[in-house]
Amino acid sequence: MRVMPHIEELPYALYRADQVREFDRIAIEEFNIPGAELMERAGSRAYQFMQDRWPDLSEIVVVCGMGNNGGDGYVVARLASQAGIRVRVLQLGDALQLKGDALIMAESWTALGHPIEPFEKLGKTDLIVDAILGTGLERDVRGDWASAIEQINRHPANVFAIDIPSGLHADTGRIMGCAIEARASISFIGLKQGMFTGRGPDCCGEIVFDALEIPARVYAHQRLACKRIDWQKRSSLILPRRRTAHKGDFGHLLVIAGDRGYPGAARLAAEAAARSGAGLVTLATHPDHAHCLNLGRPELMVRGVTGVEELEQLMDRADALVLGPGLGRNEWGEMCHRAASGFTLPLVIDADGLNWLADQPRRRENWILTPHPGEASRLLGCDIARVENDRFSAVEEIQQRFGGVVVLKGAGTLIGDGSAQPTSLCSDGNPGMATGGSGDVLSGIIGAMIAQGHPGLEAAELGVCLHAAAGDRAAIKGEIGLLAGDLLPEIRTLLNGIGDSV
Known part of the structure; x- marks a missing residue:
């Protein structure tokens, strides 16, 4: 059964994907927070929420893409494994082509003696972690990537999306060919406006947020794209009515x-x-x-x-x-x-x-x-x-x-x-x-x-x-x-x- 987005205590400011990427750049270049540190924080927060939301997990599958979203997934996999959960990491794309901070996190995973499997079949699992595609998606998902998303959506296990469900456009809420249908999603640094309109609510499920301890001054560099309102x-x-009204x-x-x-x-x-x-x-x-x-x-x-x-x-x-x-x-x-x-x-x-x-x-x-x-x-x-x-x-x-x-x-x-x-x-x-x-x-x-x-x-x-x-x-x-x-x-x-x- 579908769950509605959980929006208590979420920020009211919503942003476009390019704005959130700019916050990320400012935090790294102007506030000297290493990108690997931000990735470690993101994976850690995702893992903590996953444990709170599904406390009885015994085995999970983490599906990673080639970018920073995949790097977040490798952090989740490592922390879950260290906590005694059986973890399989399935890689979409060539793991030998990973770069930057995502490569660092993949190497931390393999340094513990764990393999990286190419994505073929999900198999039996309690939870699927979606770390495939991030917020930069601008063209429809096709080929092996689309096949993987469709297989994930058919699987009976719950899906937990990191930052945004893969295939969902962060700015518009449009499904880009196909998209993950998550039970819950955790968004980082800035909430993306597309998560709350269009097909966003269908794809995101319960929504939670973590700013990753980004300094408040970072947000002064951008005007919010959209404001969330509620009763x-x-x-x-x-206002109360006057007695003489x-x-x-x-x-x-x-x-x-x-x-x-x-x-x-x-x-x-x-x-x-x-x-x-x-x-x-x-x-x-x-x-x-x-x-x-x-x-x-x-x-x-x-x-x-x-x-x-x-x-x-x-x-x-x-x-x-x-x-x-x-x-x-x-x-x-x-x-x-x-x-x-x-x-x-x-x-x-x-x-x-x-x-x-x-x-x-x-x-x-x-x-x-x-x-x-x-x-x-x-x-x-x-x-x-x-x-x-x-x-x-x-x-x-x-x-x-x-x-x-x-x-x-x-x-x-x-x-x-x-x-x-x-x-x-x-x-x-x-x-x-x-x-x-x-x-x-x-x-x-x-x-x-x-x-x-x-x-x-x-x-x-x-x-x-x-x-x-x-x-x-x-x-x-x-x-x-x-x-x-x-x-x-x-x-x-x-x-x-x-x-x-x-």
Whole structure:
């Protein structure tokens, strides 16, 4: 069974591979820490975690590549052998061609009388240590290397990846042809942003980190590429309410949603907004189901609308808008899109609102766009694979074309506003949230944050983190069968600080 990344106590700063390599160079050349010493530290930390995570190991296989990642593996092999664990080292590539610090560690292994075997078959083992490829991978894995990775993934033993799972692109989270599917991964010096988005969470499993005692001054040489965010970090932006507060203090949100046949999306977005603290929530929806949408939630004000003039009257009284959940691609949805486009209120656009925007592109600075990869591909006029292969670039391109704040949903949701601020990456959430209506809940939460006066980027980050944390709480009873509506009671709990996020 897959485990979700373990992210407690991890740094919030994320970096690209070239930045981490630069930290490594600075530590060696400017702070006089020998490369072999850093490799020894990395192997030692990996071995310590391995022993803590799997304390009953009797035999392991360490699969080494030709670079420094392989050198780390040789250190793990030596320490495990000295502790009485049976160890086999399988080498991919010609061991006679090893160089530098990796050669030093390989010689330390063979000096103890241990052989280096060419990679052929894994055989029986309790654990496989992946020390094949590091963070510098820029082309697809092929040939013997791909065959080895595929054999490792088929083996029943758990896999422990050193620094990053082999075959995973450190910057984008893209699988480069094939990649190790690890049970746990230990990352060194700087966390790589690709471990937390794209296919990174699938490949990495539980994530732990060690800075290898690098001096803090080393990190001042680089600006972080991405910042990891979560509810624990962002919840301090939710302030206690004054005793004399009234509903007008917390904004009036208008949700424009729900063409004929899609009332559920409209209801989920509107109720999520109300649970997220908006003072008033009005739902403008198709007349066919307006009469029943608030039967179970009478606090929502529901209006069936048929034309632009009716919508304009409602928008005149609102502080912010949500457009798109269940909007549809028919005449009614087009009318709603046209009406909302004529107002300058802060706006969250989701679902079919984004599809209408793709058809009729324009730019605004006071909106928040919340596409999933399919909607992002339509906004960019490309296929979904291109979006998923580099989610960071996709966020940047959408923001440059359309302005405002962009929230690219998915595992490792990304948030960018085109400013000098690094892209934000939410590391909370779980696969149970991949269900119909989850995005509608998110749009309602973000809309409520805007209505309550949070600026665009802050509202998006708050909304994404609250949504993900609520999903994690709802998943305590299991991810399979989790419904979008299960998040609603958890939103209130988290906003009031009654329980910690998980």
